[in-house]
Amino acid sequence: MAEHKDLPPDDRELEEFLARRGELSRRYREALPPEPAPPELEAPIVMRARRELRRARRAPRRLWPQRFATAAAVLLVAGLAWMVRQQPLTTRSGAVIAPESAPSPPVQVVPASAPLQQQEQAQAAAKSQSPEVADASAGTEVRKHQQEQMAAVRAAAILRAQAKADTGLAQEQIGTAAAPSQPAAAPPAAAVAVPAPAPPAVPPPPPPAPVYSSPAPVAAPAYAPPPPAAAYLAAPAPAVAERAEAKPLAAACRAPQRAAAQRQAQPEEGLASAAWLQQIRDLQAGDPAAARAELACFVAARPGDVVPEDLRVLLPDAR
Amino acid sequence: MMYRDGDPLAFEMLYRRHKDPLYRYLLRGCAHPDSAAEMFQDVWAGLVRARAGYEPRARFGAWLYRLAHNRLIDHLRRAPRAPLPLEEELIPAASEHERPEAQALAGEAGLRLRRALQTLPVEQREAFLLHEEAGLTLEEIAEVSGVGRETVKSRLRYALAKLREALADG
Secondary structure, rough: OHHHHOHHHHHHHHHHHHHHHHHHHHHHHHHHOOOOOOOHHHHHHHHHHHHHHHHHHHHHHHHHHHHHHHHHHHHHHHHHHHHHHOOOOOOOOOOOOOHHHOOOOOOOEEEEOOOOOOOOOHHHHHHHHOOOOOOOHHHHHHHHHHHHHHHHHHHHHHHHHHHHHHHHOOOHHHHOOOOOOOOOOOOOOOOEEOOOOOOOOOOOOOOOOOOOOOOOOOOOOHHHHHHHHHHHHOOOOOHHHHHHHHHHHHHHHHHHHHHHHHHHHOOOOOOOHHHHHHHHHHHHHHHHHHHHHHHHHHHHOOOOOOHHHHHHHOOHHHH | OOOOOHHHHHHHHHHHHHHHHHHHHHHHHHHHHHHHHHHHHHHHHHHHHHHHHHHOOOOHHHHHHHHHHHHHHHHHHHHOOOOOOOOOOOOOOOOOOOOOHHHHHHHHHHHHHHHHHOOOOOHHHHHHHHOOOOOOOOHHHHHHHOHHHHHEEEEEEHHHHHHHHHOOOO
């Protein structure tokens, strides 16, 4: 009690309150009698507690099937993912390709007076390339090589163009390039639209590059890297018409490039007409213009083969 | 623990032992019988759901009032400025054996005390009720409220001083 008296009044009151001896506690209990909880609340609370206990007893039995099912599903998904990851990409024809080998190469126009040497260089470069491009890495290398050749040809063409401009022969080239009805006397003396990264020589052998003077599709599978920008430098305004005309042909020859790349995967002798026609059918679904160009190549290369009826709609005569 | 392990009778025993103090704690904490009844059911429902997680580290009462404290705080945060109930609702029905004068005095004092309780800050009111109604110790009140022991003592000092003044005015 001595300790109790030494405490400050507040602390003394607090100690008494905590011991339930305080005056305030007594007056609190007198003023506010103990109110019971509403009896109507008891029944639902007790029933809920019993229901929860029953549910808890049943729950463990249902967990096992769920766990097994979850584990089985996880294993199945993991196995499928692993299997898909292991399989290589293949085309319908069975050739293994990589995503890089199916692009649409740009098209460039070579004026009519493009030097024969330029064309021969391109064709020689195409032929010199290895035909064994069965896989994606080989196709990538081929395209890379072609681009390098194209750059070299471009540089040479620029130099020639500059030289000719000095001697005043540029206008003659323009006039010659603008002539719309120049027959394709020989492969070099023609304006052709060739895809830039032309694939190497393919079976059948690349046909001569014909002249095209109209928007009609041209059988021009010129599988040779083009001399590109130099032509524009040599023949400005009129060459614009050629470029405009070259675009549809370029579009038409893109597909041949892809198909040619695929054909390179097979031996030249082994490529059957049926397989070639099937490739044309595959192209027809996605790119009719390319399919027409490819069919034109087929007709030019295999004049003796009959075009199936379903593909005849692609022939120029069918329009 | 018996209820946690699946004994339904253990729950009923716990319920009957703690229902009245718990109800008064909630009622005098929010001063609204309807809200108090709702929170009362919520607290027991929460206890039923959480029974599996009960560990006998502390007294069951402290654990129960921790649930009640959280529920009450949530209610006060959502409706902090709810109007005080009418005076008639605050005065409980008098017992038949009490004299009229005693009834009047008790009613008036009770009214003042209820008003004083409601004017207390929430923390002080809670500390007072957790001891007075729930019978928790200082340490248990500190654990339920999530504060230190000295903080609880300070809150109780202020609460007692204000309630003493309210009763002395009468």
